Amino acid sequence: MKRLLIDGRLVGTEKTFASLNPATGQVLDQAPDATVADAEAAVAAARRAFDTTAWSTDVQLRIRCLDQLHQALTDHLEELRELTIAEVGAPRMLTYGPQLEDPVKLVRYYADLLRKYPLTEELGEREIRGQRHRRWVEKEAVGVVAGITAYNYPNQLALAKLAPSLAAGCTVVLKGAPDTPLTTLFLGELIAEHTDIPPGVVNVLVSSSVEVGELLTTHPGVDMVSFTGSTATGRRIMAAASTTVKKLFLELGGKSAMVILDDADFATAAMFSAFTICSHSGQGCALTSRLLVPREHHDEIVAMVAAGLGRVTLGDPTDIKTFAGPLISERQRDKVDGMVKRAVAAGATLVTGGEKVDPGFFYMPTLLGNVDPDSEIAQDEVFGPVLAVIPFDDDDDAVRIANNSIFGLSGGIQSGDEERAVALARRIRTGTFSINGGNYFAADVPFGGYKQSGIGRESGVAGLEEFLEYKSFATVLPAAEAAES
Structure with a gap:
């Protein structure tokens, strides 16, 4: 001992x-x-x-x-x-x-x-x-x-x-x-x-x-x-x-938003978003657990993200091929499952996941579509492999939704126009930001957040x-x- x-x-x-x-x-x-x-x-x-x-x-x-x-x-x-x-x-x-x-x-x-x-x-x-x-x-x-x-x-x-x-x-x-x-x-x-x-x-x-x-x-x-x-x-x-x-x-805490703009490579952005939310089974305060997508492309992107989640290897953490392991405890898994069930009851669409996997404290990667930006699942930290997809109408609407949170830890934008992406990123109130998959996490980079x-x-x-x-x-x-x- x-x-x-x-x-x-x-x-x-x-x-x-x-x-x-x-x-x-x-x-x-x-x-x-x-x-x-x-x-x-x-x-x-x-x-x-x-x-x-x-x-x-x-x-x-x-x-x-x-x-x-x-x-x-x-x-x-x-x-x-x-x-x-x-x-x-x-x-x-x-x-x-x-x-x-x-x-x-x-x-x-x-x-x-x-x-x-x-x-x-x-x-x-x-x-x-x-x-x-x-x-x-x-x-x-x-x-x-x-x-x-x-x-x-x-x-x-x-x-x-x-x-x-x-x-x-x-x-x-x-x-x-x-x-x-x-x-x-x-x-x-x-x-x-x-x-x-x-x-x-x-x-x-x-x-x-x-x-x-x-x-x-x-x-x-x-x-x-x-x-x-x-x-x-x-x-x-x-x-x-x-x-x-x-x-x-x-x-x-964090409730960070990944914004996919209408000029992004949807397939790449969807795959990136799917694997990001499953990193350590979503148990990361800076993970982008809200996915903001153009309203007219909502269903198309949701289908791509669902396909990406299907490629995530969930299982034995000792295996080098495993990408997502268990949640830390039965208590945490019950919390995640309860939030998913309440989200569906409140009108979100359960696209995939939402299930416990035994033995251990595993939870299936979960995708929720058509999420209300003011709902519990869009506002509260889940700390599990749960991605909430929220549609937006234009760039200003995306910024408004991204900032509609008590948190301000991280965020991301996927776009084919870096200048446009950087301009929007500067309007989103967070302490760290990833553009087209850029990795800010390193010993020499300050890490922390705005607001709560x-x-x-x-x-x-x-x-x-x-x-x-x-x-x-x-x-x-x-x-x-x-x-x-």
């Missing part, structure tokens, strides 16, 4: 909870169930490490430790790959990209960025009331960070918080999702056993208790909360953190700066020095 990491020590707990293999529904292993007391100890360790050690000021130590973490992840990549497939239900092919190998690149990126990133910025001199003043800005670590992750991409979400926060000089209490605890704990073991990261700098917890998360978001010893998960939970965290005015990063999709950005230089505070300095130059300047 894997262990928690608290103050440099790997520790077990009296109580445990089960982690299931979602492809079989069977228990994979038991996970240690952290208590509120464990969380208190982790925060205290992180606070001490930040306040009393050189971690926040020793740039070379941080670079060395990030290099070591990257090497450890590389050396143990295959172990982590098999664990991710088993616990997350992630198809093997996805682990060669966003489920594992792309997240490992984040550690390399931030180690290299720290080597060249200017932590001091000179603003020059200025004369004020007959004296010369030198002004500059130094960028300092925020402090103790509580990183709270979701289940769908546990390696990506953990490393997108750990790598930049450690590069910035922060100390961290990382809480993994209760649906995928073992994957996050594996990272803690690598840190403890294969890096020189000092005790207390990184603490890794998992828990079945909501009280542990609540403590991290309200604890006066925590300076910042970095959370990835649902918008509903994000709202509660924002309210809880307000009592101590913590800095917040929130990466929340969150606050702040992960990855890229912006991802590092989320964990930095700006301190402005000014000093009066001596008269002789001022004269020389």
Whole structure:
């Protein structure tokens, strides 16, 4: 059984909870169930490490430790790959990209960025009331960070918080999702056993208790909360953190729209849309789960998308040929199925799918046509392989429908005219955008959303700066020095 990491020590707990293999529904292993007391100890360790050690000021130590973490992840990549497939239900092919190998690149990126990133910025001199003043800005670590992750991409979400926060000089209490605890704990073991990261700098917890998360978001010893998960939970965290005015990063839900314009290659766009919604069986906040199509071509495009969904391989995630695996739990599958049934009852056309597949927590790729843009299925995040097709009348109508959402995480346009596509993309209020299949997902590209999709950005230089505070300095130059300047 894997262990928690608290103050440099790997520790077990009296109580445990089960982690299931979602492809079989069977228990994979038991996970240690952290208590509120464990969380208190982790925060205290992180606070001490930040306040009393050189971690926040020793740039070379941080670079060395990030290099070591990257090497450890590389050396143990295959172990982590098999664990991710088993616990997350992630198809093997996805682990060669966003489920594992792309997240490992984040550690390399931030180690290299720290080597060249200017932590001091000179603003020059200025004369004020007959004296010369030198002004500059130094960028300092925020402090103790509580990183709270979701289940769908546990390696990506953990490393997108750990790598930049450690590069910035922060100390961290990382809480993994209760649906995928073992994957996050594996990272803690690598840190403890294969890096020189000092005790207390990184603490890794998992828990079945909501009280542990609540403590991290309200604890006066925590300076910042970095959370990835649902918008509903994000709202509660924002309210809880307000009592101590913590800095917040929130990466929340999405209901992103893919727009197929009338000059697009319909066959290519339909196939792209079908496979996109089935990536990790739709369990991605940035996936385009609304498909906006010209009204006069609705039936034609729906037929093409249905054919594309028929080519998606759903099944055993250990098989390299499998494209879509299971949903994470029976609870999530019931939620998806309930939303599909309500959509059909509300007037949407069930074109294909809408069925559970056993054993495990599989759900057939599902296509709904003639969806009302104001309906539940078009407005609420499903987090399953369900694509809602919505007809539009013209470009302005497409933009209006795309923006008709509380979310603003991602989006896409398929068009034969790139200039037209870019012009429309600029009118759609989202933080990321794909044009004709363009892939923005990379370590150097900021990721985050508008509106209720969150606050702040992960990855890229912006991802590092989320964990930095700006301190402005000014000093009066001596008269002789001022004269020389």
